[in-house]
Amino acid sequence: MADIVSIGELLIDFTPYGMSEFDQPLYERNPGGAPANVLAALAKLGSSTEFIGKVGDDAFGRELAEILNGGGIGISGLARTEKARTTLAFVHLDHQGDRSFSFYRNPGADQLLEPYEVPLDMIARSKVFHFGSVSMSAEPSRSATLSAVRYAKEQGIVVSYDPNLRPALWNSADEAREWILEGMKYSDIVKVSKEELEFLTGTEDLDQGSRMLAERYGVSLLLVTLGGQGSYCRCGSVTAAVSGFPVKVVDTTGAGDGFMAGAIYTVLSKGLALSSCKQEEIEELLRFANAVGALATTRKGGIPAMPSLEEVLALKSSRNEPL
Numbered sequence: 001m002a003d004i005v006s007i008g009e010l011l012i013d014f015t016p017y018g019m020s021e022f023d024q025p026l027y028e029r030n031p032g033g034a035p036a037n038v039l040a041a042l043a044k045l046g047s048s049t050e051f052i053g054k055v056g057d058d059a060f061g062r063e064l065a066e067i068l069n070g071g072g073i074g075i076s077g078l079a080r081t082e083k084a085r086t087t088l089a090f091v092h093l094d095h096q097g098d099r100s101f102s103f104y105r106n107p108g109a110d111q112l113l114e115p116y117e118v119p120l121d122m123i124a125r126s127k128v129f130h131f132g133s134v135s136m137s138a139e140p141s142r143s144a145t146l147s148a149v150r151y152a153k154e155q156g157i158v159v160s161y162d163p164n165l166r167p168a169l170w171n172s173a174d175e176a177r178e179w180i181l182e183g184m185k186y187s188d189i190v191k192v193s194k195e196e197l198e199f200l201t202g203t204e205d206l207d208q209g210s211r212m213l214a215e216r217y218g219v220s221l222l223l224v225t226l227g228g229q230g231s232y233c234r235c236g237s238v239t240a241a242v243s244g245f246p247v248k249v250v251d252t253t254g255a256g257d258g259f260m261a262g263a264i265y266t267v268l269s270k271g272l273a274l275s276s277c278k279q280e281e282i283e284e285l286l287r288f289a290n291a292v293g294a295l296a297t298t299r300k301g302g303i304p305a306m307p308s309l310e311e312v313l314a315l316k317s318s319r320n321e322p323l
């Protein structure tokens with residue numbers, strides 16, 4: 001039984017790792033997939049977690065299962081298939097350390113998760129159920145994800161959602177928007193980047209865009225990440241913005257997932273009432289989540305980059321003013 005259960009893609013990220021002696025780019029094999037990264041960060045902070053997804057019956061799939069297990073994440077909901085290989089994604093970093101992706105997924109095992117493979121009892125016993133949009137970009141994992149989310153909502157479990165827009169995985173921008181917004185209908189906590197806010201609402205104005213999503217979709221806690229600048233939050237009519245922690249950035253891969261984990265961790269550990277947040281509570285939540293996100297940028301990759309609770313508390317107690 002775990003406090004936080006998530007569903008979604010589990011894959012191998014090949015992350016740039018300098019140049020070979022023959023001047024060819026090298027790639028490091030990192031475990032990846034946003035929902036698994038979020039659980040890895042939560043497990044590192046000390047929470048109990050379980051993952052639901054699918055990998056190929058191949059060496060990469062076995063390695064991913066071992067990595068999750070070794071990170072303290074339950075894998076009884078991880079299915080395997082011989083019908084497709086474990087999904088691969090190559091990460092491209094620009095000079096700022098910002099990422100773009102090439103997916104090797106035609107199909108990848110993560111897309112083949114079937115609704116009947118979702119362990120509903122595991123969801124029913126959790127406190128927070130987390131998902132993203134990558135697993136909604138193709139069938140049957142779209143139906144598996146949405147049926148799990150609807151079930152969690154019916155059971156009164158707090159539903160957390162990070163759409164994580166990856167345009168390369170959708171047939172069109174309209175299709176991506178339609179399904180991302182479908183997921184939002186069931187979500188209590190939502191995290192978007194400023195770019196995603198604009199993509200979904202047509203405005204990059206934080207107040208206006210966050211109000212639109214919160215009111216239209218009934219989102220209780222709407223979080224907007226602003227990269228190194230920090231983050232913004234709306235809970236009903238209460239809003240807050242907290243600036244980021246200055247750190248030496250190596251790779252931003254795990255930042256958003258670390259931030260998401262920090263927010264979920266705070267909601268659970270502080271017993272935050274999402275229907276009536278106070279200003280100080282959401283500022284505290286943003287400070288904690290910013291600290292997890294910032295620390296995740298100081299190391300390469302997603303799962304291996306997640307910080308311990310001690311590291312987060314140490315950074316959090318350093319100076320960090322509201323925006």
Ligand code: ADP
Nearest residue numbers: 193225226227228230244255256259290293294
């Ligand atoms: P995503 O776009 O995946 O949501 P971001 O890149 O905005 O994620 O990062 C999430 C959070 O991580 C930010 O809100 C911030 O708190 C922290 N973070 C990201 N980049 C930096 C950075 N360069 N310096 C400090 N903190 C950062």
